[in-house]
Amino acid sequence: MPEAIAYYPGCSLHSTAKEYDESLRAVFTKLGVELKEPEGWICCGASSAHSVDELLAAALPAQNLQLIEDMGAKEVAIPCAACFLRFKTSVYDMKQSKHLEGKVAETIGKKYGDTVTIRHPVEILEKMFANGAKNQIKKDLGKIKLACYYGCMLTRPPKVTQFDDCEDPQTMDRLLKQLGAETLVWSYKTDCCGASLALSEPDVVVKLSRDILADARACGAEAIVTACQLCQANLDTRQGQIAKKFNENFNLPILYFSQLVGLALGLEPGKLGFDKHLVDPKPLLRKYGLLL
Amino acid sequence: MAVEPVKIKRGFQETESLKMLKESAVNVNLCYQCRKCSSGCPVADLTARDSVSDRTSAGPLDEKTGAGPDSVPEALRSGMARDSVPNSVPEALRSGMDLTPIQIIRAVRLGLEDLALNSKTIWLCTGCETCATRCPQDIDIAKVNSILRIMAYKRGIKPKLPNVAAFDRQFMANMKFFGRVYEMGLVNQLKLATRNFMQDMDLAGPMIFKGKIGFFPNFSGFLTMKKFLSRFKKARAGKN
Numbered sequence: 092m093p094e095a096i097a098y099y100p101g102c103s104l105h106s107t108a109k110e111y112d113e114s115l116r117a118v119f120t121k122l123g124v125e126l127k128e129p130e131g132w133i134c135c136g137a138s139s140a141h142s143v144d145e146l147l148a149a150a151l152p153a154q155n156l157q158l159i160e161d162m163g164a165k166e167v168a169i170p171c172a173a174c175f176l177r178f179k180t181s182v183y184d185m186k187q188s189k190h191l192e193g194k195v196a197e198t199i200g201k202k203y204g205d206t207v208t209i210r211h212p213v214e215i216l217e218k219m220f221a222n223g224a225k226n227q228i229k230k231d232l233g234k235i236k237l238a239c240y241y242g243c244m245l246t247r248p249p250k251v252t253q254f255d256d257c258e259d260p261q262t263m264d265r266l267l268k269q270l271g272a273e274t275l276v277w278s279y280k281t282d283c284c285g286a287s288l289a290l291s292e293p294d295v296v297v298k299l300s301r302d303i304l305a306d307a308r309a310c311g312a313e314a315i316v317t318a319c320q321l322c323q324a325n326l327d328t329r330q331g332q333i334a335k336k337f338n339e340n341f342n343l344p345i346l347y348f349s350q351l352v353g354l355a356l357g358l359e360p361g362k363l364g365f366d367k368h369l370v371d372p373k374p375l376l377r378k379y380g381l382l383l
Numbered sequence: 384m385a386v387e388p389v390k391i392k393r394g395f396q397e398t399e400s401l402k403m404l405k406e407s408a409v410n411v412n413l414c415y416q417c418r419k420c421s422s423g424c425p426v427a428d429l430t431a432r433d434s435v436s437d438r439t440s441a442g443p444l445d446e447k448t449g450a451g452p453d454s455v456p457e458a459l460r461s462g463m464a465r466d467s468v469p470n471s472v473p474e475a476l477r478s479g480m481d482l483t484p485i486q487i488i489r490a491v492r493l494g495l496e497d498l499a500l501n502s503k504t505i506w507l508c509t510g511c512e513t514c515a516t517r518c519p520q521d522i523d524i525a526k527v528n529s530i531l532r533i534m535a536y537k538r539g540i541k542p543k544l545p546n547v548a549a550f551d552r553q554f555m556a557n558m559k560f561f562g563r564v565y566e567m568g569l570v571n572q573l574k575l576a577t578r579n580f581m582q583d584m585d586l587a588g589p590m591i592f593k594g595k596i597g598f599f600p601n602f603s604g605f606l607t608m609k610k611f612l613s614r615f616k617k618a619r620a621g622k623n
């Protein structure tokens with residue numbers, strides 16, 4: 092029987108970011124780990140709840156954590172960086188305030204036991220590759236030059252997320268280097284892309300994304316790798332508008348780390364969703380012999 | 384530009400924002416005005432970083448030697464070129480926030496919460512937590528902004544950036560109704576709410592073509608959400 096861990100995909104991975112979901116599932120299956128979704132999970136409130144109601148913002152993730160605890164899982168993988176931060180914040184805030192903890196307990200029907208470890212799949216995979224999964228690599232990524240982009244919500248605030256170094260994180264770099272890629276030193280790896288302002292003040296997102304793309308390119312990146320569908324969407328889909336507004340045509344593919352892990356494990360590229368991106372990554376992948 | 388003097392009441396004022404912040408263990412009185420929060424904020428001044436990454440704007444690096452551009456003074460203007468705002472930055476956003484993060488902290492601390500509640504800043508804040516991460520006094524400035532947003536909603540203050548408020552409202556309604564956010568529906572709700580039908584229409588075609596947009600809502604979280612919300616209402620209404 093394969094090992095199983097709980098998996099909270101969040102709303103986007105079931106719609107606009109299907110390729111992130113599918114590539115993750117394919118990779119974990121290949122490595123002999125089953126990702127199990129808690130039944131009846133609900134939205135964690137990611138983009139808005141914390142600016143609308145504090146109790147709601149803490150209780151929504153807690154409700155999901157309760158479902159996960161009820162499954163008997165000890166660990167949950169959360170690929171959406173926004174969800175990841177909301178879950179971690181909920182647990183953190185409940186520890187800070189007994190009052191909030193009590194109110195959340197009222198809302199979810201019992202006191203959350205806090206037995207589930209919240210982890211991002213990039214952390215899980217990095218560990219797995221460091222501990223032996225390396226011998227499953229079928230294809231070397233051949234020194235492809237990648238800028239690993241972590242964005243905000245994995246790394247900040249560090250006391251809450253407990254993820255790597257907050258100014259110069261290395262987890263994704265280490266993972267991709269193990270697969271044979273060259274990862275770059277650049278200064279915008281944790282800068283903000285504008286996140287959910289994409290749907291309300293897109294001009295801000297266009298500007299911030301442009302700065303990130305410009306620095307990646309100036310440092311020699313052939314593609315940017317992300318660990319969050321919000322970052323991926325902003326950096327990928329806005330390049331057309333950036334070209335118009337700033338007269339700069341980046342044409343820089345924006346990939347998910349899971350897609351590259353999939354390629355390295357020799358998975359069928361058709362299952363990894365390379366067709367879903369607006370900036371076509373296939374010419375680059377062909378150049379490195381990663382696609383036919 | 385002439386600056387209107389602001390009247391400050393003497394003595395300690397326990398304003399609602401200070402009370403709420405105290406409950407969330409955020410103490411703005413610790414601020415010693417180092418300004419790290421503002422200098423790292425990506426939207427405080429959208430033009431401030433304009434040439435930071437522009438190694439390319441002054442000419443590409445030499446392929447063989449890796450040498451930089453000839454016009455070094457130009458390249459060294461990194462982050463200081465505030466006088467040369469490129470036309471590409473939309474007019475409305477050139478100035479970014481009207482109050483910088485440190486000014487928000489000052490305003491709250493001085494009991495001038497109306498100033499903060501009526502700012503563009505609390506709506507423009509992306510919640511990226513750069514300010515909070517770098518604050519040597521461990522003040523969660525991002526949280527201050529979201530608490531001010533909660534207060535602005537409660538008091539029915541007209542939001543300076545109505546689109547952002549519309550997003551929050553529609554997001555919450557969508558989530559509460561479906562249990563999981565139905566993104567296609569959210570985009571449509573927003574277009575109706577803001578009457579901004581043309582925004583990002585250039586993206587609609589490619590997104591649909593690439594199969595990125597799910598056309599149908601998912602109701603698997605519907606029941607959990609329903610139960611959750613009825614208990615939530617009681618917990619919210621309950622005393623303390």
Ligand code: SF4
Pocket residue numbers: 413414415416417418419420421484485488514517518519520521522524
């Ligand atoms: S970083 Fe902290 S201490 Fe420094 S000015 Fe901002 S709030 Fe004050």
Ligand code: SF4
Pocket residue numbers: 420423424425426427484507508509510511512513514515524525528
């Ligand atoms: S959280 Fe808000 S105020 Fe703080 S740095 Fe980010 S955008 Fe600026």
